[in-house]
Amino acid sequence: MIALLEGAGKEYEVGDQKIVALHPTSLQLNEGELMLIIGPSGSGKTTLLSLLGCVIYPSFGDLWVAGKHINQLKGKELSKLRLDTIGFVFQSFNLLAPLNAEDNVALPLKLQGYSNTEVKNKVQKALEIVGMTERRKNLPKQLSGGQQQRIAIARALVTEPKLILCDEPTASLDKDSLEIVMKELRALAKKGKSVAVVTHDPRLEAYADRVVEVKNGIATEIFKS
Numbered sequence: 379m380i381a382l383l384e385g386a387g388k389e390y391e392v393g394d395q396k397i398v399a400l401h402p403t404s405l406q407l408n409e410g411e412l413m414l415i416i417g418p419s420g421s422g423k424t425t426l427l428s429l430l431g432c433v434i435y436p437s438f439g440d441l442w443v444a445g446k447h448i449n450q451l452k453g454k455e456l457s458k459l460r461l462d463t464i465g466f467v468f469q470s471f472n473l474l475a476p477l478n479a480e481d482n483v484a485l486p487l488k489l490q491g492y493s494n495t496e497v498k499n500k501v502q503k504a505l506e507i508v509g510m511t512e513r514r515k516n517l518p519k520q521l522s523g524g525q526q527q528r529i530a531i532a533r534a535l536v537t538e539p540k541l542i543l544c545d546e547p548t549a550s551l552d553k554d555s556l557e558i559v560m561k562e563l564r565a566l567a568k569k570g571k572s573v574a575v576v577t578h579d580p581r582l583e584a585y586a587d588r589v590v591e592v593k594n595g596i597a598t599e600i601f602k603s
């Protein structure tokens with residue numbers, strides 16, 4: 379098990395109003411699973427993903443990620459846990475425009491303080507996994523949306539995170555790129571990673587081991603293979 383929510387949820391205070399973005403939720407995410415998080419806009423999907431990603435603390439309940447009780451960690455410990463354990467993939471790729479593909483992929487490793495040789499080897503391996511070795515010298519603007527997302531996936535997996543979290547990873551992609559990206563995420567899950575994907579797109583269900591639907595802040599598991 380990589381993540382466990384026990385009655386965990388999130389409440390925001392806006393002025394004198396309290397908004398429950400995610401009601402108490404109990405679920406676990408295991409190694410080797412691709413979990414889809416679906417639901418209407420504003421339902422709490424990103425909030426659930428942000429809890430799994432240790433980006434926010436739960437307002438109530440308990441959250442464990444990679445064996446750590448998140449409620450008890452300080453901000454700095456949380457940042458380290460994120461860097462060491464979690465890879466993030468976003469709808470808009472978030473690649474740095476002036477850096478070529480391999481330098482984008484190298485970024486998290488540099489933050490972790492790896493030597494140049496180690497960075498080179500790990501980047502090469504990550505680019506191979508996503509089939510982008512030949513495009514390593516290209517700038518983001520020289521790549522299609524699907525290719526940019528594959529570079530973003532390489533950047534997310536280069537640190538060998540146990541958990542890969544994706545927020546609408548296919549929303550900017552055409553059908554063919556969607557298939558390539560989802561097959562890659564599926565393959566990573568098969569290799570033992572835990573992958574969680576927030577989406578509006580029902581086509582992604584074909585790639586999921588589990589589907590969690592969030593409606594009005596209430597998360598319900600609706601499919602398990």
Ligand SMILES: Nc1ncnc2c1ncn2[C@@H]1O[C@H](COP(=O)(O)OP(=O)(O)OP(=O)(O)O)[C@@H](O)[C@H]1O
Nearest residue numbers: 390392397398399418419420421422423424425426
């Ligand atoms: N930082 C915040 N402060 C106040 N309210 C917030 C905050 N973040 C989210 N919310 C509220 O929590 C609820 C759930 O938001 P969330 O972003 O999780 O939904 P979502 O399902 O991801 O939506 P979308 O599909 O549109 O991205 C919404 O009502 C939103 O307005």
